[in-house]
Amino acid sequence: MHEFSLVESILTSVFDVARQHGNPPVTRVKLEVGALQQVVPEALEFAFNAAVKGTSAEGAVLDWTEIPARIQCPACHATYEPADVFWVCPNCEAQGGKAIAGDDIVLASVELEDGESGQGVQ
Amino acid sequence: MEINVVEKVMKVNDELAQGVRERLAKAGVVGLNFISAPGSGKTTLIETALRNLGGAPRIAVIEGDPDTTLDAERIAACGAPVTQVNTAGGCHLEANLVNRALDGFDLEQIDLMIIENVGNLVCPVSFDLGEEKRVAVVSTTEGHDKPAKYPKLFRTAHVVVLNKIDLLPYVDFNRDIFRDSLEKLQPGVEVIEVSCTSGEGVEAWCDWLRRAGKG
Numbered sequence: 001m002h003e004f005s006l007v008e009s010i011l012t013s014v015f016d017v018a019r020q021h022g023n024p025p026v027t028r029v030k031l032e033v034g035a036l037q038q039v040v041p042e043a044l045e046f047a048f049n050a051a052v053k054g055t056s057a058e059g060a061v062l063d064w065t066e067i068p069a070r071i072q073c074p075a076c077h078a079t080y081e082p083a084d085v086f087w088v089c090p091n092c093e094a095q096g097g098k099a100i101a102g103d104d105i106v107l108a109s110v111e112l113e114d115g116e117s118g119q120g121v122q
Numbered sequence: 123m124e125i126n127v128v129e130k131v132m133k134v135n136d137e138l139a140q141g142v143r144e145r146l147a148k149a150g151v152v153g154l155n156f157i158s159a160p161g162s163g164k165t166t167l168i169e170t171a172l173r174n175l176g177g178a179p180r181i182a183v184i185e186g187d188p189d190t191t192l193d194a195e196r197i198a199a200c201g202a203p204v205t206q207v208n209t210a211g212g213c214h215l216e217a218n219l220v221n222r223a224l225d226g227f228d229l230e231q232i233d234l235m236i237i238e239n240v241g242n243l244v245c246p247v248s249f250d251l252g253e254e255k256r257v258a259v260v261s262t263t264e265g266h267d268k269p270a271k272y273p274k275l276f277r278t279a280h281v282v283v284l285n286k287i288d289l290l291p292y293v294d295f296n297r298d299i300f301r302d303s304l305e306k307l308q309p310g311v312e313v314i315e316v317s318c319t320s321g322e323g324v325e326a327w328c329d330w331l332r333r334a335g336k337g
Contacts, residue, residue: 002214002245009131017125028124031131038244038274074309085273086306096277096309105131111124 003039003047010107011051017110018056026057028111031064034102060111069102135249138217142224142252149229152334153237155251157275158259159268160241163285163318165193167259167327168236170318172200174328179233179335184223186215186240193238203227214245217252233335243272255280255334262286262293266300269307276307281314281330288317 010029018026029048033039041064048062071087072079075094082088087097130136146153156164168183175181182203185193194206205223207215220237227235237253239246258279260268263286269276276282282304290297304311314330316323 002248005212005214005216005245005249006131009134012134013127013129013131017127021123021125036274037248085270086303088306095306107127107129107131109124109126109128114123 003043004051006039006044006105007047007051010048011055011057013107014057014110015055018112021112023056025113026052026060026110027113028061028063029057030108030111031062032067032104032106032108033064034067034099034104035069036099036103037105039105065108067102067104067106070100071097072100073097132248132250135217138221139250139252142217142221143254145221145224146229146235146252146254149232151229151232151235152255153235153251153253154255154257154334155246155253156236156238156257156259157243157246157279158239158241158261159243159264162241162259162261162264164238164241164259165196166318167283167285167316168238169196169200170324171328171331172197172202174324175331179332180231181234181236181331181335182227182232184215184220184235184237186219186238188212188240203232209240213240213242214249215239215251216249220251234331243268243275247272247274247278257281257283259283259285260300262289262295265294266296267303269300269303273307276304276311279308279311281312283327284313284315286317286319287315287322288320 014026014029045062052058052060068081070079071082073089073094074097076092078089078091079100080090088095158164172181183197185204185206187193188209188211191206194204197204205226207219207223237251256279258275314323314326316327
């Protein structure tokens with residue numbers, strides 16, 4: 001359910017970027033979603049499409065790349081991609097640890113309509 | 123034209139949470155974020171603590187709920203300062219709501235600020251509220267599989283309260299599986315077993331709050 005909150009934050013940043021470039025329509029938004037984030041891409045897309053209605057980002061495409069989780073073992077400090085909800089170090093079998101990747105949602109880039117190339121050709 | 127941004131989506135909330143953290147620290151207040159499913163007994167655990175602690179540490183409460191002031195009324199009846207925050211259907215509290223709620227308290231007169239989040243085991247976990255410690259509450263009626271199903275909460279909780287232990291004889295709750303999955307998710311995490319009905323474990327719960335209140 002908190003996808004709507006996430007979309008609100010995403011759009012605040014997206015419109016900031018658009019404003020800095022003269023407010024052209026937004027055509028694409030790229031996200032990097034960590035595997036440890038409990039986000040359902042379809043729900044995020046649904047919330048995004050609903051939120052951009054009537055704005056300069058209406059019709060923009062939401063792209064996301066999943067970033068795999070990376071855990072650092074608390075005992076031997078090896079890093080590994082967990083195979084299960086319970087993290088077990090494949091090197092020394094210690095449990096738990098710290099996520100060093102895959103625990104963030106990052107706005108990677110915003111694509112804006114290019115005024116020059118979009119006009120007058122052909 | 124593609125503009126590279128590379129910015130955490132939670133940035134705005136994280137910055138506000140940091141502001142809350144500094145505000146509380148400056149006034150010598152320890153913030154606690156209570157997270158659980160609806161109906162696990164968060165409010166009852168707070169009421170029980172208020173009635174048993176006798177004013178030390180000095181506790182204030184921010185009650186988060188989608189609607190009504192029912193929980194705030196219960197806390198006020200125990201004599202503690204309380205502010206109800208309604209999220210209008212929203213599934214979690216965010217740092218800006220907590221920051222605003224803090225305006226209603228005299229922070230100098232408070233040792234512990236308990237923030238009772240909206241009942242939900244998923245969304246609240248992603249939103250830092252500026253708390254110092256996270257308290258996860260599970261009741262025996264919810265089943266022993268909760269930690270495995272909602273790992274993120276139990277990896278980040280500073281203490282796990284197993285509530286309603288008086289109901290253990292009547293429900294299919296395997297304590298060993300529960301404790302074992304907690305240990306796998308967060309080795310060494312503190313677990314307090316409580317029944318607010320029978321009073322078992324209440325002293326351990328109050329003691330944890332006393333220790334937390336000392337910062």
